[in-house]
Amino acid sequence: MIPTGTVPEIVLTLGIAIALAPLFGRYLANVYSNGPSVWDPIVGRVERAVFWIMGVDPRRPMTWSQYAKALLLTDGIAIGFVFVLLQLQSGLPNNALGAPSMSWHLAFHTSIAFGTNTDFQHYVPEEQASLLSSLFGLQLLMFTSPATGLCVFAAMARGFSRKDGRLGNYYSDFVRTLTRVLVPVTVLGAIALVLLGVPETLTQTAQILPLTGGHESIPLGPVASWDSIEFLGTNGGGFFTANAAHPFQDPTSATNFVAILLMLSIPLASPFAFARLVRRPGEATPLFATILTIFLAGFIVFLVFEGSNHFLPVTVNQGAGYLVGAETRFSISESALFQFSSVYSNTGATNMALGSLTPLSQTVLMFGMFMQSTPGGVGTGFGTLLINVVLAVFMGGLMVGRSPEYLGKKIGMPQVKWAAAAILSHPFSILIPTALAMVIPGVLQSAIGGYTPHGFTVLLYEFSSESANNGSGMGPINDGTMFFNVAGALVMAVGRYFPAVAMLAIAGSLAQQEPHRPGPGTLKTRSVTFWFFLVAFIVIVTGLLFLPVLALGPFSQMVGGP
């Protein structure tokens, strides 16, 4: 059962997140329609300087392939830089804790993890990353990767609203995202977190004298600013191994609340920003409703199965909820809301031990990563939702006997082709490596000690999280090996760039179309029926593709019923 005493907290937190979404959406729309803003006197100058140094003309719009090339180039340079940095860090300054240089495959995995907005951590932050690597390497990627996601988002919105075949200028979008969205909000968030008790210092250790004698050094650092972009950019990589379960990262209920707001801010604002950018503000409603429906339904299931473990004998008192693996500093509901929001927004920060969750809670979390779109990570989560919309509109159009169209653009062969590729690449990049890990001799044994239903769940979770660019990990798994580093890095790259390119291709093909004025015969997407259809479409298609592995994993863990 849901612990009823904490319901007001949940309602308040989600209520504020939902109330902020349209306002922030309006702000985002202004940024991507190059509208004027109060920042102009300051950031306008900075931006012009950056463009001058880069030698780009921000007003020259790009075709989808130019846009995609610019995106891949920018990310490639950033990831390549960090890949090298991590392998050289032991000889570089600012390494007070003496982190050794990473092996090539760990550096490969880590740089791609941060560059793809996954932030899956196979390394131990306190021991294996120097402050230099963290601040100028990993944190750099924590800014560029959500910026990339928002660029894809902006380009898709332009695909639905423009007719000149152009998606805008990538470099302009990228820089404006940093100067007008990510940096200012990160600063605000960091200030709030500092005020609420999160440390922000360049001191790398705190020396304490425990009562047991001797002395202990506790790692420290600029945690608040890291936290702020970790959540805002739906990155999710922790400053500490324990991530949000570490008291320096998420000390109080208040910081927990701020973290949830930051994680949900851009993903929930995206439908509103999109609808404004395509000049049909009303179209935000069905999209937002779809996200909210699946999000809330999932959360209620999650909460019910964390509220109590149905497998335990009735003699076990679970009055405060099933607390195994939960963050006991907070109530089960606060803990659960953080964890659920983190996984469903593909942030991947954790404050619970995911391996200790009840099987159905694990199922719900994995289902969120399979869907990736409710609301999903910054930019790309909403992009995935739009891809689902494209396919649902196609099916819906057939069902009403009319060639499908969305926002006045016809959905035909090119869009269906790319949308199908984007949606279906996800199961490929989860299931194939999972099967490989089981088939290649020795891998399964060394990772999880042979097949058990729970071990399989952990393995499946690993690749699901990487393919969805989520980054949360379930234990116990020994994934610091070459196989998991290399396979994981490839899965993250495929899970990131294949759909991103497909989204840009769809946008590019739509941007060439003259918009079609919707008539009464057009399927109205702003209707309860379409909302229902979209929700059913997403859930059923996802279920059909992933039910067998869910049966082999979490379902098999349950003995005697859920």
Place this chain on the structure above:
Amino acid sequence: MATIPATALAVRKTPRISFGGALKQSFIRFGPRTMARNPVMFVVYVFTIFTALITLLPSAFPDLSGPGFSRSYFLAITLILFLTVWFATLSESIAEAQGKAQAESLRQIRTGTRARRMRPDGSSEFVDSNALHKTDVVWIGAGEIIPLDGDVFQGVAEIDESMMTGESAAVIRESGGDKTSVLGGSRLLRGKILVRISVDPGGGFLDRMIRLVESATREKSPNELALTLLLSAFTVSLLVVILTFDYMLTASGAIVVSLGTLIALLVCLMPTTIGGLLPAIGIAAVNRVSYANVIAKSGRAVEAAGDLDVLILDKTGTITTGNRIAVEFIPARGVSKTDLTAAAALASSYDDTPEGRSILRLAFRRSPARGGPPPQIARVLPFTPERRVSGVVMADGREVLKGAVASIESVTGPLEAELGQAARRAADQGMTPLAVCQDKTALGVILLKDVVKPGIPDRLRELRLMGIRTIMCTGDNRITARAIAHESGVDEFVAEAKPETKLELVNREKAAGRLVAMTGDGTNDAPALARADVGLAMNSGTTAAKEAGNMVDLDSDPTKIIEVVSLGKQLLITRGGLTTFSVTNDVAKYFALLPAIFVGVGGVTFLNVLRFHNPPIAVLATLLFNAFIIPLMIPVALRGAPFRPRTAVALLRNNILVYGVGGFVSAFVGIWLVYVALLYLVGSPWFAPFVHLAVQALGS
């Protein structure tokens, strides 16, 4: 429930198809090359061969036929997979057989025709119709069959086209004007004509139609291609899902699952229902259009019809009958209505025009029983361009005339003020006033009106519901046009249209990104017909018009365009509905199959809502249901999904309920029924020896 107008779907000439032929064809389709054209069924096909090999030669697959291998289980799976593929080929064969039968019945018309070809020197020779070529001139007399499509360039004739069009009334074809076109295969009843052949043998409309319905290499429409791609992508994903699942299961070592079960799981999840029926749906749609006596030059045109945004309609012939009909008599002061009615009837008694006949009809309705001696008519005064009035001279010397108000006024002097005003008011409302006079005294006015065809306002309302805007095009003045537009309910009208107006309209709408349809029959219409997305040419029209349009209506009924729209929508809905049905079926199949795979695994048993306790039977039941749903859906594929015009959202709601929820529920019920039936069968005493025999026959 009001379905689409009966005429649209009424199969006027239900072709009797040869089931033997369809059966044979369904097996011919098993060739690998033919199968490969349908990706979804091709996968099933490959697995059928695979399971058949395992059944026949288990020793060749030692990995697969290890402990727990059941040959009879694989045999059963092979047979059901074979059925699945066969049902799909059968559905396509039946659809094609229907098309062939339709083509055959048309082809019979044109066998063995002899034609009299004119030589340049004026003499003639008899040749076989197949020896005729374009631009040849043939002479055709009464009772002869017109050998090939052509244009009359001399003479006038009455022609029976009923064999081609089903329309029993004869049509008039004459040189000059817009009614010059004759159809190969029709019979000349009266008159004699010289016809210039406009096609080469095999190039006529019949031949085109025959080729269209017969051609196996039918071009796929854009939506069909996109759907095929989506279904293929889904199939490939499921292949990966099940293949990786197989490896995971094997590696886990926790559960031993027969490969046959996994193949069954794959095939059940694949969209075999829509995959199997997709070709049949496309063929059947073209067939349905041809049953409605419309030749669609491509399947693409039929699909486009479902997508229309704008329909440009001719006023005359489409919205109105084209004949003005008497609707009211307004007597002059001091004249009784009865006297006016009698005079109007007298003046029209020898007027054979539709207007004249309508005056008689109205007069008869107004005062049907008039006793007394029949009026004695001495002389008829026919309408001449000089006199501009018509009427009769009675035996008693009275002269009764009718004509346009101005013409009568030239006989009688100006009408009295009140009557003149009534006439003008009527004209303002789009009516035509005719005045009637007797011996230079005006008796009153007859009001004629262009009458909207019965049923047209309803049809136009349905079109609006489907989101199609209608534009009426007429050469009439604005006043008349507005009156008709108002009465019929078209969304927009263009009055005083010139021949090029239609082309301008089509261009204007297309420039705004809309899909446009129009009907036409004249050579003037040809450019617009060619430019429109759907151009429905009238069979009675000129060859140029028919060449330009992408559909030809053999009945020459312009309202047919509305039915074609419904047929196009129906085509898309059938595809979309069956796809949704396929997908929601899958949900139920998982509930049946996963518990059968994870036997005794605690957590998965909660999926076993159907309470199946015999896993192999559960698998076979699901697979059988998956196979038999195809023939059960063949009628839907061939007849098209029921469709009635309404808003898109209402349609979506309805179809989610019918195909989505329906698919979900029917699969649960269907699988359960098959399971129970199979259990009973297997338990029955005569079944075991039968299985035993089958296995022995294989020589295990």
